[in-house]
Amino acid sequence: MRRPAAPFHEHAVREEVERLCREHGLAFRRDRFGNVLVRLHTARVRPLVLAAHMDHPxxxxxxxxxxxxxxxxxxxxxxxxxxxxxxxxxxxxxxxxxxxxxxxxxxxxxxxxxxxxxxxxxxxxxEMEDFSVRNGRIHGRACDDLIGVAAILATLIELKRKRARVNVIGVLSRAEEIGFRGALAVADSGALPRTSLVISLETSRELPGVRMDSGVILRVGDRALVFDPKAGRFLSEVALDLQRRNRSFQFQRALMSGGTCEGTVYQEFGFQTAAVCVALGNYHNCAPRNRIAPEFVSVKDACGMVDLLVHAARCMPKYERMTSALPARLRRLLRNARRRLLTSAT
Ligand SMILES: [Zn+2]
CATH class of the missing domain: 2.40.10 (Thrombin, subunit H)
Incomplete structure (x- = not known):
């Protein structure tokens, strides 16, 4: 966050991204449009793509x-x-x-x-504070979307450290703020396997129904569309499973219609897509009374987003089983319902 960027001027952020990849031994490459793709491929599993953008208005x-x-x-x-x-x-x-x-x-x-x-x-x-952490909040010019970028790198670093058997591709894109230019180029380029499950990561304007500090938000949709229901159900099951193992893990589920995110691009280009975000204060540096001020997010929410994605990557081999839990439950309920309804029908 100490490396300012604007649409088409993400070079300093990208340098930092690539430096972190080198430091942690993560394989990365730049595509010809200047986006960065980071890959951790240690098992033959369906690819999980994590997408965030490096620019800011x-x-x-x-x-x-x-x-x-x-x-x-x-x-x-x-x-x-x-x-x-x-x-x-x-x-x-x-x-x-x-x-x-x-x-x-x-x-x-x-x-x-x-x-x-x-x-x-x-x-x-x-001109303002680049980055600071106070009272459990990260403040700075560009939480949108460097929190997403940092969450992807943290997820990959954690998976690598634990020697997890996963197949994850991080996509750090350019020029999202003026129409998802980088994400469009990646989605169309053939660089991502068609079978990938894509998760878009964002910070998103706080709306009624979600609260900052109450956990990562499973994003049902954005301003443009609703994301894939089965992919969303997978993330819900991952979050519930995580909560069973760790009672302090919190999550929320909401339609964040304040803006359109890269998830819309990937879904429209034929990828099965889900999205997550954390609540953002002072969206695009717009504070009350027309003041320009740093954005802010909750450290706890951001760390929760990483925990969720780490677990999601490890659960990918169980994708089918986890997403069929709900229909199986409904089948069982139906058997029971028929019996009880029939005996009391007349
Ligand atoms: Zn934005």
Whole structure:
């Protein structure tokens, strides 16, 4: 989270991802679109794909005339949050600047430099705290979706450490905030086996019905669609099984309709897809009263997401058995119901 990114400018985050993979001996590669695929393949099992994105809404430098620059915002933030004078950080130099007046309609603004603009500067982010942990919460510019990225790496590191027999592919994608560009390219590229079970990982605006600190959220759907019911049932069974082993593990189940996630892309491109998320405060840095502020999530929820995914990877060989538990239960109930209904029918 100390490595700022914007759509199409994820290079510093990606460097950190690849450094962590090297440090932990995880096999990874970049596809030709610049997405990172990490693989842990220690058993012949149906592949489990975990997907998260490396970018976050930010400004692209679009015009440069001497010292004068214009920036265009890329990502979902309402008009009322862009107040002139807000502090910005130019990247990669780190030079300070401020948001100038708006020019045109497509969220393009004059940039007011406070320090010399470097010729290598290509994008800008809100100037604020990169990362901190206080009172059980992670605060920072880009919980969305670096918490998802970190959860995938933590899951793979944990599975590797335990020498688990699994088949997991982590997909760390680019440019999600402006229409899932990286995920679309991966889904269409043939890089993922068609038989994969895909799980999209996100942070998601807190909505009524879910609560921060109450556990990872099994995401029934997003703004665009509902995910695969059988895949969702698998995750529910995994979560219930985990809860039987560890009473402190908590989870919630909800339709998180505040935004569309990469799960929609994978499902529409023919992959069986489920999704999980953790509740997010100050979604896209939008705090109450039109303030720009750090996002935040619960450490406990984020760790719960990792526990769930580690267990899901290990349960993949039991996918069919676990997802047929409910129909088997209904069959048994039916036998009983018929007997009782028939004897009391007249
Ligand atoms: Zn987002």
């Amino acid at each position: 930010g400004f692209e430098i679009v015009r440069r005339r001497g010292a004068a620059c214009r920036v265009r915002f890329q990502g979902g933030v309402g008009d009322s949050w862009f107040r002139p004078g807000l502090p910005l950080r130019l990247m990669p130099s780190g030079a300070r600047a401020a948001l100038g007046p708006r020019v045109g309609k497509d969220k393009t603004f004059e940039l007011i430099p406070r320090q010399p603009v470097d010729s290598a500067d290509a994008f800008a982010v809100w």
